[in-house]
Amino acid sequence: MADRIPNVRIAPDAETVRAQLGLLRDFAGTWEGYGFNLIARPDAKDGTNLYLELNQTHEVLKLDTIGSSIPNRAFGQPDDLELFGLTYLQKISDVVTGGALHIEPGIWVTQGSTAYPPETAPAGAQIIARMATIPHGNAVLAEGIAEQFEGPPTLTAGGSQYAFSKFPSFNSTPFPIPATGLPAFNAAGSSEKLTASPGFTQYDLTIADSATNTRTPFGNTPPVALPSNILGVPMQDVVNDPILLLQAVINKQVSEGHTFKGSVLNIATQVPLSFLTVPNDPKSAAQEISLTDGGGGIENIPFLEGGEPIGAKGPNADTATVYATFWIEHVYPKNERHFTQLQYAQMVVLNFPILTLLPKVVLLGWPHVSVATLRKTFG
Numbered sequence: 001m002a003d004r005i006p007n008v009r010i011a012p013d014a015e016t017v018r019a020q021l022g023l024l025r026d027f028a029g030t031w032e033g034y035g036f037n038l039i040a041r042p043d044a045k046d047g048t049n050l051y052l053e054l055n056q057t058h059e060v061l062k063l064d065t066i067g068s069s070i071p072n073r074a075f076g077q078p079d080d081l082e083l084f085g086l087t088y089l090q091k092i093s094d095v096v097t098g099g100a101l102h103i104e105p106g107i108w109v110t111q112g113s114t115a116y117p118p119e120t121a122p123a124g125a126q127i128i129a130r131m132a133t134i135p136h137g138n139a140v141l142a143e144g145i146a147e148q149f150e151g152p153p154t155l156t157a158g159g160s161q162y163a164f165s166k167f168p169s170f171n172s173t174p175f176p177i178p179a180t181g182l183p184a185f186n187a188a189g190s191s192e193k194l195t196a197s198p199g200f201t202q203y204d205l206t207i208a209d210s211a212t213n214t215r216t217p218f219g220n221t222p223p224v225a226l227p228s229n230i231l232g233v234p235m236q237d238v239v240n241d242p243i244l245l246l247q248a249v250i251n252k253q254v255s256e257g258h259t260f261k262g263s264v265l266n267i268a269t270q271v272p273l274s275f276l277t278v279p280n281d282p283k284s285a286a287q288e289i290s291l292t293d294g295g296g297g298i299e300n301i302p303f304l305e306g307g308e309p310i311g312a313k314g315p316n317a318d319t320a321t322v323y324a325t326f327w328i329e330h331v332y333p334k335n336e337r338h339f340t341q342l343q344y345a346q347m348v349v350l351n352f353p354i355l356t357l358l359p360k361v362v363l364l365g366w367p368h369v370s371v372a373t374l375r376k377t378f379g
Helices: 014-027 192-196 235-240 244-255
Strands: 029-043 048-065 070-072 081-094 100-111 126-134 138-150 259-268 273-276 286-289 295-300 318-332 339-355 361-376
Touching (some): 014 048, 014 100, 014 259, 014 318, 048 100, 048 361, 126 259, 295 318
Antiparallel strands (some): 070 081, 100 126, 138 295, 273 286
């Protein structure tokens, strides 16, 4: 039997606290950097089927260690469970205007193995969970595992679409929500223009934004035009697969002789998840991804979920699924001191309907994709 967790918990020394965090220990600190945000949202105001918001982002992410253990008292097994973790505050703004985009307080925790219910991480891995509160009216619990890695992260290599990620796609193309069964995320490399042909024209950057094609920069005050590329990646490719921006950073570092090792965190609010296997082919076979120790859930305020069944009105923008990969990277340049870098790709699915031929309503899953590359600062 393990030692009893004391009722009075006083923080131990800093090295002990870091050791207790395990693979999350290098997460602690203040990270700052840049990224990209894509979100399709309902647009009742303009009377169009959606507004596609695209932002280059500036982000500050601050994580503080929780000094003492967090006891979960046991009933079904003889030993209590000690969690260890970090609190965090994430702030994201538009890189051009400085306008607010997102703020999120939350907690990351690690969990040991349990007998009741039986839960054990793979060898060398740790069970982790992220608890997030989003001011739009969402509370998220996403669970999964942390593992060590060595080699360039995010790049397509060795049969993996994104090295050390458990997820084969962070594609932005919307997809139908079936009445029964799992919805299928589109394969990496898909485009709305080719998948749905002609699809939602907001995703086709050859068609200008307008009052009938509502997309950034339409309605922006002041207007902020989209660049032709970011980090050398054509803007249309960024819209299709924002994770290409993470790969652009790593490709450049690899070309300069950098090497990498670190920890990778894979989390999801549900398992399994289903992904199509062929780009731009909605009828292609799907594969199910069952993330080890994944699961959790999302709660939304009533406004987001709506009060009507599909066919009448449906939800305003119900947050249905979240999955994400975080790479905590130790980067070793050829002739310079090593530094720490944090990259992440996050998929949030918003379910809301569109009107086709009145009164027919079709419910779709709309990917909200966020990516960023951050470095540890003095903060």
